[in-house]
Structures are given as structure tokens and as C-alpha cells.
Amino acid sequence: MDYVGIGKRIRAQRYKLDLSQEELAEMAGISLVHMSHIETANTKLSLPVLVDLACALGVRTDDLIFDKDTLGKDELLEEITLELDGCSKEQLLTLRQILSSSKEAIQKYLER
Structure with a gap:
């Protein structure tokens, strides 16, 4: 799994919604440190966290996992x-x- 790409897509969607890392972390029920590590690919995120982030961002999990250009x-x-x-x-x-x-x-x- 491309955790760097996932982190970049999460960050891009967060920026699009004008959310801080702290706001998104709170919405997804994770710590700010964990949120930062997800966006920088310093940790592997679990499926439940991926789903929570997708819900908080208003996108499908596929939108975070897959690069639409591919x-x-x-x-x-x-x-x-x-x-x-x-x-x-x-x-x-x-x-x-x-x-x-x-x-x-x-x-x-x-x-x-």
C-alpha cells in the first residue's frame, strides 16, 4: 500500500476543506501526532482509521487509497x-x- 500517496491525498483533501490537522484528527477520533504521522507516512494507518478519516473528509476510502490519474x-x-x-x-x-x-x-x- 502506498502510504505516502495516501498521506498526500488526505492532506490535499484537508486543505481543500480548510481544516487544520488538529480539527481533522478530532473529527476522526485520533491524536494530532497520529494525524501528522499519517500525512507524512511515518506510520501505517489501520482500516478503521482510514474509514474514519474518509468519513470526516466526506470522501470514499478509494479516493484516499488510489491516485485518480492511474x-x-x-x-x-x-x-x-x-x-x-x-x-x-x-x-x-x-x-x-x-x-x-x-x-x-x-x-x-x-x-x-
Whole structure:
């Protein structure tokens, strides 16, 4: 398991939510020292702690374990589907148009 990568993804999500290490540690029920060691990969975190951190950060455990840049096509499609879940019909229609336009622009760019 890539503990360095997990620590970096936890830190990035924590920054995104504007949380201090202390705040996240409290939310996850761990000590500040343990939180620091997790982010710097100086310790291996247990599955229960990983789950608690994911819940506190509002993400899935997979989001902390796996680097999204290395996901395969099926995993990327699943990620996109999860992002679209809960959208209204109007939002989906708009996103479909944006996706279609973006795909066309990318194709033209790659053909240069």
C-alpha cells in the first residue's frame, strides 16, 4: 500500500476543506501526532482509521487509497457516474452538451 500517496491525498483533501490537522484528527477520533504521522507516512494507518478519516473528509476510502490519474477506464467511468448522481434532468442535459463540446474540441486539438 502506498502510504505516502495516501498521506498526500488526505492532506490535499484537508486543505481543500480548510481544516487544520488538529480539527481533522478530532473529527476522526485520533491524536494530532497520529494525524501528522499519517500525512507524512511515518506510520501505517489501520482500516478503521482510514474509514474514519474518509468519513470526516466526506470522501470514499478509494479516493484516499488510489491516485485518480492511474485509474483505468472502467474506474474513471464509475467516478464520472458518481459525480453525476443526484443531478437534475436539466443539469444532466447541460452537462451532456458541455461534454459533447469538450470532446469535440479535444479531438480537434489532438488532430493538429
